[in-house]
Amino acid sequence: MRGKLVIILLIILFASPLAAQELTGTLQQIKQSGQIRIGYRVSEPPMSFLDKDGNPNGYSIDLCKSIVTEVKNKIGADVKVEYVPITTEGRFKALMDNKIDILCGSTTKTLSRSELVDFTQLTFVTGASLMTLRDDKTRDSAGFDGKKIGVVKDTTTAVVLNKLIRETSTNAEVVLFNSTKESIDALRKKKIDAYSADQIVLIGIASKAQNPMNFVIDPNVFSFEPFALAVRRNDSDFRLVADRVISDLYRSKKIFTIYDKWIGDVTGQRLPIFDAMVQLNATPE
Numbered sequence: 001m002r003g004k005l006v007i008i009l010l011i012i013l014f015a016s017p018l019a020a021q022e023l024t025g026t027l028q029q030i031k032q033s034g035q036i037r038i039g040y041r042v043s044e045p046p047m048s049f050l051d052k053d054g055n056p057n058g059y060s061i062d063l064c065k066s067i068v069t070e071v072k073n074k075i076g077a078d079v080k081v082e083y084v085p086i087t088t089e090g091r092f093k094a095l096m097d098n099k100i101d102i103l104c105g106s107t108t109k110t111l112s113r114s115e116l117v118d119f120t121q122l123t124f125v126t127g128a129s130l131m132t133l134r135d136d137k138t139r140d141s142a143g144f145d146g147k148k149i150g151v152v153k154d155t156t157t158a159v160v161l162n163k164l165i166r167e168t169s170t171n172a173e174v175v176l177f178n179s180t181k182e183s184i185d186a187l188r189k190k191k192i193d194a195y196s197a198d199q200i201v202l203i204g205i206a207s208k209a210q211n212p213m214n215f216v217i218d219p220n221v222f223s224f225e226p227f228a229l230a231v232r233r234n235d236s237d238f239r240l241v242a243d244r245v246i247s248d249l250y251r252s253k254k255i256f257t258i259y260d261k262w263i264g265d266v267t268g269q270r271l272p273i274f275d276a277m278v279q280l281n282a283t284p285e
Helices: 002-015 025-033 059-075 091-096 156-168 180-188 199-208 236-251 255-267 272-281
Strands: 035-040 048-050 080-085 102-104 118-126 128-133 148-152 173-177 194-198 215-217 225-231
Touching: 025 035, 025 059, 025 236, 035 059, 035 091, 048 059, 059 102, 059 118, 059 225, 059 236, 059 255, 091 102, 091 225, 118 199, 118 236, 118 272, 128 156, 128 180, 128 199, 148 156, 148 180, 156 173, 156 194, 173 180, 180 194, 180 199, 194 199, 199 215, 225 236, 236 255, 236 272, 255 272
Parallel strands: 035 080, 035 102, 148 173, 148 194
Antiparallel strands: 102 225, 118 225, 128 194, 128 215
16 A cells, blocks of 8 residues: 555656756746747748838748747746847857847758757758849859859858859859848849849749849759758757757648748749658657
């Protein structure tokens, strides 16, 4: 009888909140502060951008909203969401300096970047491409001899674009900009002949332009860009919360609803590589 009583008490103990894993790192900080800070990009549709009402929106933002819901469940408390606009060059430093808790944009996961921050499971797959004005006869990288190509600095696209120009011996000039907006303004004013970025971002920019037909996007890509959300290094508990949410969205196929909401209209049929990414990242519980 006494042995049974001990077993019952142990079951009650380990089933109680007292036995729950103690919060650490970002989760502990969120509970103590009562807020979670989401870093976002203001002009990279359909992934992360400010909508016409001035609210952060997009595919990556919706993923982060789902993560916020799970964070609330994990810490057992409501939290305020603070959206923090970040720049390309300052995004990783914002994480490292504890100015944001998660980076929700169009960030390519690379090994070198993993020395600075950590990444969740993949959230999207695309590649770098080129966008020109419709009245420009240049259409792809092969015809850019003597032309100016704009690209945002501190991006993987800038790296692969310079490599492509070297490897093809193309006499093109790469012009670096601080933001997507600066690049597009330069393209519209014909200060550059083309703008290079992730193809899905180019499609999103064109689709939201006043006259989308003014732009032409090269259907070819010259890089592989696997997107992921970025979090701080050495914070496996918080990353696990994010990975759990992403995996659940993939296993339940709810991710396709988010895809259709933000990307379906601009790409038409869902990309086969996206379906493959979902299947490969649908980690079992």
